[in-house]
Amino acid sequence: xxxxxxxxxxxxxxxxxxxxxxxxxxxxxxxLDEFIEKKLGLSIKSIFAEKGEIYFRKxxxxxxxxxxxxxxxxxxxxxxxxPCYANNHELLKRDDVLSIYLKASIDTLVGRLSLNKSNRxxxxxxxxxxxxxxxxxxxxxxxxxxxxxQYKIVVDEQTIAQTxxxxxxxxx
Numbered sequence: 001x002x003x004x005x006x007x008x009x010x011x012x013x014x015x016x017x018x019x020x021x022x023x024x025x026x027x028x029x030x031x032l033d034e035f036i037e038k039k040l041g042l043s044i045k046s047i048f049a050e051k052g053e054i055y056f057r058k059x060x061x062x063x064x065x066x067x068x069x070x071x072x073x074x075x076x077x078x079x080x081x082x083p084c085y086a087n088n089h090e091l092l093k094r095d096d097v098l099s100i101y102l103k104a105s106i107d108t109l110v111g112r113l114s115l116n117k118s119n120r121x122x123x124x125x126x127x128x129x130x131x132x133x134x135x136x137x138x139x140x141x142x143x144x145x146x147x148x149x150q151y152k153i154v155v156d157e158q159t160i161a162q163t164x165x166x167x168x169x170x171x172x
Contacts (some may be wrong), residue, residue, distance in 0.1 A: 003075075005078060006102060014078070016110035021164050028072075047059070058086065064088055108156045110131055
């Protein structure tokens with residue numbers, strides 16, 4: 001079985017969908033950010049603050065490649081920015097990979113992210129209008145990279161179960 005990679009903007013449901021998919025397929029899910037945090041013993045926020053973004057992006061790439069080199073099947077949830085740096089988007093096209101972009105509209109993302117924005121440093125201090133502008137800008141900048149995924153699933157108006165079923169249909 002190929003490695004399954006889920007990508008998309010924060011709030012699109014990567015981790016939630018991956019956990020459900022992991023249960024259905026009985027293969028492990030690894031969140032790239034959590035993998036990095038465990039490896040370094042530091043939070044992503046601390047890594048950015050202490051070492052800077054360039055260091056983080058280099059480490060993120062190395063950890064992504066490390067996960068891709070695992071011999072057993074695995075589901076990998078990428079950070080929202082992962083495909084946009086260090087040519088990571090090229091890794092989405094590998095023969096041993098099934099990459100899926102979970103695409104959500106700006107309104108869906110604002111709705112989801114406004115519920116727990118205190119956990120999201122990039123948007124924690126933004127009101128809904130500022131957040132909408134921020135997300136729109138990011139999506140515009142990142143769309144090329146996200147669209148390098150082999151498959152795209154629009155998650156607006158979908159339940160987690162429906163999204164998981166769409167992924168399972170791709171696998172068969």
